[in-house]
Amino acid sequence: MSIKNNIVKFSTELNLHHARLIAVSKTQPVEKIREAYEAGQRDFGENKVQEMVDKASKLPEDIRWHLIGHLQRNKVKYIAPFISLIHSVDSIRLLEEIDKQAEKQSRIIHCLLQVFIATEETKFGLDVAEVKSLIQSNQLAAFRHVTIDGLMGMASLTENRDQAAREFASLKQLFESLKASSLPPHVKMKELSMGMTSDYPQALSAGSTMVRIGTAIFGERSIVKEP
Ligand SMILES: *Cc1c(COP(=O)(O)O)cnc(C)c1O
Numbered sequence: 001m002s003i004k005n006n007i008v009k010f011s012t013e014l015n016l017h018h019a020r021l022i023a024v025s026k027t028q029p030v031e032k033i034r035e036a037y038e039a040g041q042r043d044f045g046e047n048k049v050q051e052m053v054d055k056a057s058k059l060p061e062d063i064r065w066h067l068i069g070h071l072q073r074n075k076v077k078y079i080a081p082f083i084s085l086i087h088s089v090d091s092i093r094l095l096e097e098i099d100k101q102a103e104k105q106s107r108i109i110h111c112l113l114q115v116f117i118a119t120e121e122t123k124f125g126l127d128v129a130e131v132k133s134l135i136q137s138n139q140l141a142a143f144r145h146v147t148i149d150g151l152m153g154m155a156s157l158t159e160n161r162d163q164a165a166r167e168f169a170s171l172k173q174l175f176e177s178l179k180a181s182s183l184p185p186h187v188k189m190k191e192l193s194m195g196m197t198s199d200y201p202q203a204l205s206a207g208s209t210m211v212r213i214g215t216a217i218f219g220e221r222s223i224v225k226e227p
Contacts, residue, residue: 002035003032003035003036003039003217003218004035004036004038004039006216006217006218007021007023007036007039007040007041007217008039008040010213010216010217011040011041014204014211017204017208018209019204019208019209019210019211020043020209020210020211021041021043021210021211021213022043022044022045022066022068022193022210022211022212022213023036023041023043023044023045023213023214023217023218024044024045024046024047024068024196024212024213024214024217024218025044025045025046025055025214025218026045026046026047026048026051026069026214026221027051027221027222028214028218028221030055030058030059032218033055033059033063034059036217036218037059037060037063042062042063042064043063043064043066043084044063044064044065044066045065045066045067045068045087045212045214046065046066046067046068046069047067047068047069047070048069049067049071049072049075049078049079050075050078052065052067052079053078053079056082064084064085065079065082065083065084066083066084066085066086066087066212067079067083067085067086067087067088068087068088068152068193068212069088070088070090070124071086071088071089071094073093073094073097076094076097076098076101077101077104080098080101080102080104080105080107080109081105083109084110085110085111085112085149085191086098086109086110086111086112087111087112087114087152087193087212088112088114088124088152089111089112089113089114089148090113090114090124090125090126091126091134092134092137092139092140095111095134095140095143095146096139096143098111098145098146099143099144099145099146100145102145102146103144103145107145108145108146108147109145109146109147110146110147110149111146111147111148111149112148112149112150112151112152112191112193113126113131113134113135113148113150113151113152114126114151114152114153115127115128115131115151115152115153115171115174116153117153117154117155117167117168117170117171118154118155118156118157118167119156119163119167120156120157125153125154128174131151131174131178132178135148135178135183135184135187136184140184140186140187141184143186146186147186147187147188148186148187148188149188149190149191150175150188150189150190150191150192150193150209151171151174151175151178151189151191151192151193152192152193152194153167153168153171153193153194154194154196155167155168155194155199155202155203161199161201161202164198164199164202164203165202165205165206168194168195168199168202168203168205168206168207168208169206171192171194171206172192172206172207175189175192175207176189190209191209191210192207192208192209192210193208193209193210193211193212194206194208194210194211195208195211195212195213196211196212196213196214197213197214197215197216200213
């Protein structure tokens with residue numbers, strides 16, 4: 001299947017679920033992104049700041065760039081002028097830096113809180129208690145140039161689809177309970193970013209509003225050596 005066909009297929013399927021497709025283009029060349037763009041795709045996800053900045057400079061300006069990987073505070077300034085949504089906010093200190101850089105650009109940067117829902121050990125993501133305390137913190141209340149639009153989560157890397165379904169259901173439950181609670185003005189529970197190539201059907205069933213698909217659109221990624 002061509003990239004174009006894949007985009008059309010996913011867009012149609014996701015529309016039925018009222019979910020949005022984030023085409024994950026990390027490690028893929030600009031030509032492949034252009035192909036997806038020409039098929040009408042506008043939302044693209046990258047996990048590395050430098051790679052996103054390079055690609056953004058070579059591609060049309062109406063692309064909405066989504067940062068889906070871990071973000072270091074010293075790199076926020078590079079994406080602040082153009083980033084559409086940061087899915088991977090996992091601390092108040094990072095949010096503070098995003099707020100500062102957004103103010104410099106005279107804009108508001110939209111963010112999701114990354115929640116840790118998998119069973120395996122990973123460094124990234126907040127637990128439920130941390131999400132609640134961050135949302136209600138006085139520090140967050142003082143920020144004027146960020147909004148929190150919802151939550152993001154990644155299921156365990158396992159073949160077990162039932163487990164992924166359970167993990168997504170737990171994130172959806174947190175999302176709904178926050179939505180029903182009293183939230184500060186710049187926190188809204190609108191977006192629930194969950195699901196990738198291996199588990200997007202389970203994520204959609206659980207109520208995902210954004211799925212992040214790479215391999216099933218662009219094909220396998222070549223292995224990139226970390227510097
Ligand atoms: C790479 C990546 C994806 C997409 O993974 P595929 O299996 O290629 O669909 C989704 N979310 C995050 C956070 C990623 O890093």
